[in-house]
Amino acid sequence: MARNASLSGFPEWLPEERLVELHVLDTLRRIFELHGFSSIETRAVETVGQLLRKGEIDKEVYGLSRLQDEEAAGAKSDPNALALHFDLTVPFARYVVENAGYLAFPFRRYQIQKVWRGERPQEGRAREFTQADIDVVGDGELPFRYDVEIALVIAEALSALPIPDFRLRINNRKLSEGFYRGIGLTDTAGVLRSIDKLEKIGAEKVAELLKSELGATDEQANAALSLASIQTTDTSFVEKVRALGVTDDLLEEGLSELEAVVAAAVDRAPGKVIADLSIARGLDYYTGTVVETVLVGHEQLGSICSGGRYDALATKGNRKFPGVGLSIGVTRLVSRILSQEFASPSRAVPTVVLVALSDEDSWRSAQDVAAALRSRGISTEVAAKADKFGKQIKFADRRGIPFVWFTSEDGTHQIKDIRSGEQYDADPTTWMPAAEDLTPQIVVKTADAS
Amino acid sequence: MARNASLSGFPEWLPEERLVELHVLDTLRRIFELHGFSSIETRAVETVGQLLRKGEIDKEVYGLSRLQDEEAAGAKSDPNALALHFDLTVPFARYVVENAGYLAFPFRRYQIQKVWRGERPQEGRAREFTQADIDVVGDGELPFRYDVEIALVIAEALSALPIPDFRLRINNRKLSEGFYRGIGLTDTAGVLRSIDKLEKIGAEKVAELLKSELGATDEQANAALSLASIQTTDTSFVEKVRALGVTDDLLEEGLSELEAVVAAAVDRAPGKVIADLSIARGLDYYTGTVVETVLVGHEQLGSICSGGRYDALATKGNRKFPGVGLSIGVTRLVSRILSQEFASPSRAVPTVVLVALSDEDSWRSAQDVAAALRSRGISTEVAAKADKFGKQIKFADRRGIPFVWFTSEDGTHQIKDIRSGEQYDADPTTWMPAAEDLTPQIVVKTADAS
Numbered sequence: 033m034a035r036n037a038s039l040s041g042f043p044e045w046l047p048e049e050r051l052v053e054l055h056v057l058d059t060l061r062r063i064f065e066l067h068g069f070s071s072i073e074t075r076a077v078e079t080v081g082q083l084l085r086k087g088e089i090d091k092e093v094y095g096l097s098r099l100q101d102e103e104a105a106g107a108k109s110d111p112n113a114l115a116l117h118f119d120l121t122v123p124f125a126r127y128v129v130e131n132a133g134y135l136a137f138p139f140r141r142y143q144i145q146k147v148w149r150g151e152r153p154q155e156g157r158a159r160e161f162t163q164a165d166i167d168v169v170g171d172g173e174l175p176f177r178y179d180v181e182i183a184l185v186i187a188e189a190l191s192a193l194p195i196p197d198f199r200l201r202i203n204n205r206k207l208s209e210g211f212y213r214g215i216g217l218t219d220t221a222g223v224l225r226s227i228d229k230l231e232k233i234g235a236e237k238v239a240e241l242l243k244s245e246l247g248a249t250d251e252q253a254n255a256a257l258s259l260a261s262i263q264t265t266d267t268s269f270v271e272k273v274r275a276l277g278v279t280d281d282l283l284e285e286g287l288s289e290l291e292a293v294v295a296a297a298v299d300r301a302p303g304k305v306i307a308d309l310s311i312a313r314g315l316d317y318y319t320g321t322v323v324e325t326v327l328v329g330h331e332q333l334g335s336i337c338s339g340g341r342y343d344a345l346a347t348k349g350n351r352k353f354p355g356v357g358l359s360i361g362v363t364r365l366v367s368r369i370l371s372q373e374f375a376s377p378s379r380a381v382p383t384v385v386l387v388a389l390s391d392e393d394s395w396r397s398a399q400d401v402a403a404a405l406r407s408r409g410i411s412t413e414v415a416a417k418a419d420k421f422g423k424q425i426k427f428a429d430r431r432g433i434p435f436v437w438f439t440s441e442d443g444t445h446q447i448k449d450i451r452s453g454e455q456y457d458a459d460p461t462t463w464m465p466a467a468e469d470l471t472p473q474i475v476v477k478t479a480d481a482s
Numbered sequence: 483m484a485r486n487a488s489l490s491g492f493p494e495w496l497p498e499e500r501l502v503e504l505h506v507l508d509t510l511r512r513i514f515e516l517h518g519f520s521s522i523e524t525r526a527v528e529t530v531g532q533l534l535r536k537g538e539i540d541k542e543v544y545g546l547s548r549l550q551d552e553e554a555a556g557a558k559s560d561p562n563a564l565a566l567h568f569d570l571t572v573p574f575a576r577y578v579v580e581n582a583g584y585l586a587f588p589f590r591r592y593q594i595q596k597v598w599r600g601e602r603p604q605e606g607r608a609r610e611f612t613q614a615d616i617d618v619v620g621d622g623e624l625p626f627r628y629d630v631e632i633a634l635v636i637a638e639a640l641s642a643l644p645i646p647d648f649r650l651r652i653n654n655r656k657l658s659e660g661f662y663r664g665i666g667l668t669d670t671a672g673v674l675r676s677i678d679k680l681e682k683i684g685a686e687k688v689a690e691l692l693k694s695e696l697g698a699t700d701e702q703a704n705a706a707l708s709l710a711s712i713q714t715t716d717t718s719f720v721e722k723v724r725a726l727g728v729t730d731d732l733l734e735e736g737l738s739e740l741e742a743v744v745a746a747a748v749d750r751a752p753g754k755v756i757a758d759l760s761i762a763r764g765l766d767y768y769t770g771t772v773v774e775t776v777l778v779g780h781e782q783l784g785s786i787c788s789g790g791r792y793d794a795l796a797t798k799g800n801r802k803f804p805g806v807g808l809s810i811g812v813t814r815l816v817s818r819i820l821s822q823e824f825a826s827p828s829r830a831v832p833t834v835v836l837v838a839l840s841d842e843d844s845w846r847s848a849q850d851v852a853a854a855l856r857s858r859g860i861s862t863e864v865a866a867k868a869d870k871f872g873k874q875i876k877f878a879d880r881r882g883i884p885f886v887w888f889t890s891e892d893g894t895h896q897i898k899d900i901r902s903g904e905q906y907d908a909d910p911t912t913w914m915p916a917a918e919d920l921t922p923q924i925v926v927k928t929a930d931a932s
Contacts, residue, residue, distance in 0.1 A: 038580050039564075042527055046584050047520040047591065054521055065921075066856045068833035068863035068883075070497040071504055075610050076526075076596060077492055080549065093549045098542055098600035099530065099565065114489075115549065130488050134496050136830070136881045138866070141497065146526060150548035160525050175866040177845070184849075300849060380586070383518035395627070399634075399750060406516045413518035416588070416625040431586045433518075471515075 041153030042160045043363065045370075051377040053162075053366045055474040056193055057144060060164045060360065063189045064142035067181075069166050072141045074123040076148075081111025082126055083118065091118040092150035116148040120165045121317070121339070121357060125346035128169050128353050137171035137353075138178065144362070156333045156364050165339075167357030169346065174354040176289055179321040179341055180296045186337055186358045187301035190325070194375035194476045195365060197328040198336065201263075201308035202293055205318055205340070207286025208259070208309070211273070214280035215255045222246045227260050228312035235261075260310040266298055267291045269307040289320060319343040323358060333368060336361050378473040379432040382411040384465050385447070386428040387437040389418035394439065401437060401445070404460040409470065412437075425450055434469055491603030492610045493813060495820075501827040503612075503816045505924040506643055507594060510614045510810065513639045514592035517631075519616050522591045524573040526598075531561025532576055533568065536767050536795070541568040542600035566598040570615045571767070571789070571807060575796035578619050578803050587621035587803075588628065594812070606783045606814050615789075617807025619796065624804040626739055629771040629791055630746045636787055636808045637751035640775070644825035644926045645815060647778040648786065651713075651758035652743055655768050655790070657736025658709070658759070661723070664730035665705045672696045677710050678762035685711075710760040716748055717741045719757040739770060769793040773808055783818060786811050828923040829882040832861040834915050835897070836878040837887040839868035844889065851887060851895070854910040859920065862887075875900055884919055 037043045045053055061071070083093055096114040117123045120143045128139065144164045153159055166185060168178045183200060190198050208227070209220040217223050226241040235257050242248040242256060255276060262272045270291055273283075290307060297305035313322045320341035327336055339358035346353035369375055385405055387398040395414065402412040413433070415424050421438070428436050429450055437458070438446045447458040464470075487493045495503055511521070533543055546564040567573045570593045578589065594614045603609055616635060618628045633650060640648050658677070659670040667673050676691040685707050692698040692706060705726060712722045720741055723733075740757060747755035763772045770791035777786055789808035796803035819825055835855055837848040845864065852862040863883070865874050871888070878886050879900055887908070888896045897913060898905040914920075 037525075038576075039525065039527065039529070042525040044525055044577065045522070046581060047522055050521050050523065065832040066859070066861050068831060068861055070831055071500050072495065072497055073500065075487075075489065075492040075494055077489065077598075077610060079489070094546045094564075095549045096544045096546060096566070099545045100542055100600070114544075116546070126488075127494065131496060140831075140863070148527075150550070160527060177866045181864070181866075299846070381518060381520055381590075382515040396749070409516070411516050411518055413590070414631070416627045416631075 041151075041158050043158055043367065045366075048377050048380040049366075049370050051380070051472050052194075052369055052375055052474060053362070055375070055377075056362060056366055056369070057162075057164070059192050060144065060189055060362075061142070063185070063192055064164075064166055067140075067166075067185045067188075069140045069142040069185075072124075072127065072143055073145055074117070074120070074127050074143065076116055076146070077114050078117050078123055078126070079111060080113045080115050083115055083122060084111075085122075093118055094148050094150050118149050119147055120145060120163050120359065121167070121342070121345070124165070124167060124169075124357075125342075125353070125355070128346045128355075129348045132171070132348060132351070132353070138168050138174060139170075140166070140168045142166045156367065158363055158367075161361065161363035164360040164362050165357055167355050169353050169355035171353060172351065174356065176292065176320075179289065179356050180293050182339075182356050182358055183293055183297055183305065183321075183323065184300055186323075186325075186360070187297065187304045189360070190337065191301075191304070193365065194369055194474065195327060195336075196330065196374070198304065199326055199328060200297070200305045200337070201311050201324050201326065202290065202297075202305060203307070203309050203311035203322050204286040204290040204293075204320055205313075205322055206282045206320055207273070207290055208312070210280040210283025210286055211259050211276075211278050212256060214278035214283055215252050217242075217246060217248055217252055217256065219246055223248075223256060224312045225314065227256065227310060228314045230260055230310050262307070262309040264294075264307050265303070265305070267294050267307070269294070269309065273309070286320070293321060313338065313340060316340075317342045317345045321356060327368070330368060333364065336365050373477050375474050375476050378468070378475055379434065380472070381432050382472065383413050383431065383433045384410050384469060385412045385435045385437050386424065386431075386433045387412060387414045387439075388421060388424040389415045390439065390441065392418045394418065397439060401439060401460045405437075405463070408464065410465065411471075435465065491601075491608050493608055493817065495816075498827050498830040499816075499820050501830070501922050502644075502819055502825055502924060503812070505825070505827075506812060506816055506819070507612075507614070509642050510594065510639055510812075511592070513635070513642055514614075514616055517590075517616075517635045517638075519590045519592040519635075522574075522577065522593055523595055524567070524570070524577050524593070526566055526596070527564050528567050528573055528576065529561060530563045530565050533565055533572060534561075535572075543568055544598050544600050568599050569597055570595060570613050570809065571617070571792070571795070574615070574617060574619075574807075575792075575803070575805070578796050578805075579798045582621070582798060582801070582803070588618050588624060589620075590616070590618045592616045606817065608813055608817075611811065611813035612816075614810040614812050615807055617805050619803050619805035621803060622801065624806065626742065626770075629739065629806050630743050632789075632806050632808055633743055633747055633755065633771075633773065634750055636773075636775075636810070637747065637754045639810070640787065641751075641754070643815065644819055644924065645777060645786075646780065646824070648754065649776055649778060650747070650755045650787070651761050651774045651776065652740065652747075652755060653757070653759050653761035653772050654736040654740040654770055655763075655772055656732045656770055657723070657740055658762065660730040660733025660736055661709050661726075661728050662706060664728035664733055665702050667692075667696060667698055667702055667706065669696050673698075673706060674762040675764065677706065677760060678764045680710055680760050712757070712759040714744075714757050715753070715755070717744050717757070719744070719759065723759070736770070743771060763788065763790060766790075767792045767795045771806060777818070780818060783814065786815050823927050825924050825926050828918070828925055829884065830922070831882050832922065833863050833881065833883045834860050834919060835862045835885045835887050836874065836881075836883045837862060837864045837889075838871060838874040839865045840889065840891065842868045844868065847889060851889060851910045855887075855913070858914065860915065861921075885915065
């Protein structure tokens with residue numbers, strides 16, 4: 033990043049940085065569409081009631097009020113007050129319920145939008161940032177196979193980005209909750225909340241929390257921590273869990289679901305997935321598969337892609353719309369790509385050719401040359417002033433434009449590659465640049481990035 | 483539009499409607515980049531002080547406060563309080579000043595983002611909507627020729643959209659202000675504000691306003707209204723203004739600038755431009771060229787593209803960054819395209835092929851078929867359940883997927899076009915759909931739309 037944001041937590045990119053972000057966004061869009069996901073956007077604004085519908089959340093929400101509205105104070109407690117969305121899953125669930133009559137289920141969508149959280153900004157955590165989500169939502173039921181598919185699509189999408197190697201760390205809420213129940217800990221939400229702090233505060237303090245806040249015995253706390261310590265790159269976690277000697281129906285269901293996801297991933301995305309039984313996903317709305325993702329060597333950046341299965345987020349009376357989805361933290365990834373220079377554009381501007389002016393009256397014929405080039409997809413600008421040619425070439429050079437076009441009074445055309453200095457005759461109706469000069473290319477810089 | 487927004491003023495699109503919006507956005511991006519404009523985004527959030535920097539504005543601004551923050555009330559009067567941007571020009575000016583050291587001038591950028599205004603929603607006026615802006619900003623000076631260029635780029639961009647014919651109505655603030663000064667009306671901002679109401683309240687009431695609020699004589703009011711009544715499709719407006727017998731240096735400068743824009747437009751975008759001396763652009767920051775745009779036959783929709791020249795919006799000490807730009811109201815246009823059915827997609831989903839399952843164990847080989855198709859850019863889904871083939875075909879039909887792929891136990895492949903019923907042998911490594919089936923096509927429906 034060239035400079036700091038003028039408002040902490042609200043990053044902005046220079047044009048050449050934006051090209052890297054656009055490359056990331058275009059790549060994700062291409063892969064999501066290749067897998068049959070439709071694009072939608074939801075409004076950035078939800079009612080407070082909608083955002084807080086699932087009860088307590090650990091996100092800081094930005095409320096809205098019109099500056100000209102004298103009565104805005106106190107509106108926070110009003111569930112109809114407006115606020116900015118803090119993720120794309122809650123708004124998507126609302127959209128599905130509202131538009132159920134117009135959607136074909138299972139409904140597959142991707143959604144790439146900004147979200148806002150009023151949290152303390154720090155590296156990798158902004159107050160305004162872009163997320164790229166894919167979800168599949170069913171009407172009434174949603175086959176478990178979509179949990180597998182979503183993980184594979186995301187592994188393919190992340191593999192196509194100019195980032196270092198990554199690992200999807202996958203767990204299953206049924207597995208955890210069944211296990212806790214099996215050892216006699218019934219406040220499973222409380223246990224999950226404590227286990228979620230494992231990386232931050234360590235096993236010893238989590239054990240203390242379990243004992244002091246949830247009344248766990250030493251044995252129960254140890255068992256919960258033993259479960260959370262299991263990490264395998266294949267389906268061997270099943271045996272390790274069984275070795276802990278706990279039996280519970282929900283645990284069995286979670287084990288077989290997680291086994292199916294990990295088995296498919298080992299087969300189709302080898303090396304990209306870990307069964308990690310410490311993953312909890314805080315206060316969120318997940319009911320089965322849960323996923324977090326780390327960049328290898330950049331673990332302190334936090335999760336770059338999270339999500340899971342939610343069976344009860346979208347409901348309309350008795351009708352349920354269970355879903356599964358994952359969300360890529362685009363801004364977090366792009367910040368890291370830029371700060372570590374994993375990728376950069378071959379030039380800063382889309383422009384391939386600057387058409388020079390020989391005199392002020394040539395502006396009209398220069399426009400004709402430009403139109404002929406653009407008709408073949410060649411980005412072209414016309415000089416605004418008939419400065420000396422040297423000055424016009426300098427202008428192109430300063431803006432990073434690789435070619436300058438000259439038309440002499442007798443109507444002959446020449447083009448100059450200002451990088452090599454080479455100049456040759458060219459026809460505006462046929463000339464084409466090399467393929468790699470047609471648009472700015474994203475150059476991947478480190479062996480570390482894929 | 484299939485249904486009403488669940489929150490008035492905050493429109494959302496169904497997936498097939500979103501395809502139309504994406505077509506509009508992709509078209510604009512392609513044309514802006516062909517003309518050498520770089521993409522940037524600015525944060526959605528600005529300080530109140532920044533938004534209100536130019537004094538009085540006639541936009542309703544949404545302020546932000548964290549729901550968890552007890553002291554948020556009263557923050558409105560704080561210039562450091564946060565608010566959502568109401569356009570993309572004011573944030574762009576701030577961005578240019580902050581990043582001047584990193585930009586190559588004249589800096590050409592496009593910016594496609596949502597903006598928010600807390601106004602009373604009505605047809606064509608939403609509270610959250612997308613704008614697509616192009617601007618060129620210079621360091622110290624910006625040749626007038628860019629005013630001409632911006633108008634031509636926008637005419638080309640609008641011509642590429644599935645909308646009816648349009649007219650850019652162009653005026654020049656120097657012309658108006660010079661004329662008012664020439665007839666002795668010195669509160670030019672006040673006169674512009676009154677003239678801006680012409681279409682809403684009519685000539686008679688504007689004359690009353692000029693007299694009662696600005697102390698104009700009958701003669702002055704009549705002269706101002708005579709100027710505003712001039713509309714020509716060529717440069718003949720110059721004579722008509724001269725015939726009013728007013729002389730002023732600024733008026734002359736404005737006349738020659740507007741003449742240059744209109745002359746170039748008549749030449750390069752024939753029929754798309756009107757010199758319309760009633761265009762005022764309210765309380766905005768414009769100092770020269772001003773533009774509004776109407777859809778022919780849909781004038782009551784309001785301007786679909788507005789903007790102009792601003793010489794004093796971006797300043798850093800003594801350094802000035804004059805600019806010129808235009809802003810397309812994407813949401814306003816897309817709403818009209820959808821409600822009038824000017825265009826619709828050939829299908830609702832990106833998916834070309836559904837790979838059917840012959841039994842549950844075939845999921846793995848079905849994934850191989852899908853991967854082979856996707857590697858050639860063919861959007862493909864795999865069925866989630868090994869239902870009877872008839873049910874799997876119905877599934878594809880319901881989602882609008884045109885082809886279903888079958889693999890028999892002996893490994894032979896067949897593909898069925900479920901629209902025609904035709905079924906034939908196919909090889910997953912070579913089969914390609916017809917070009918028009920590869921991605922959803924936007925079908926332009928009326929002779930009225932281009």
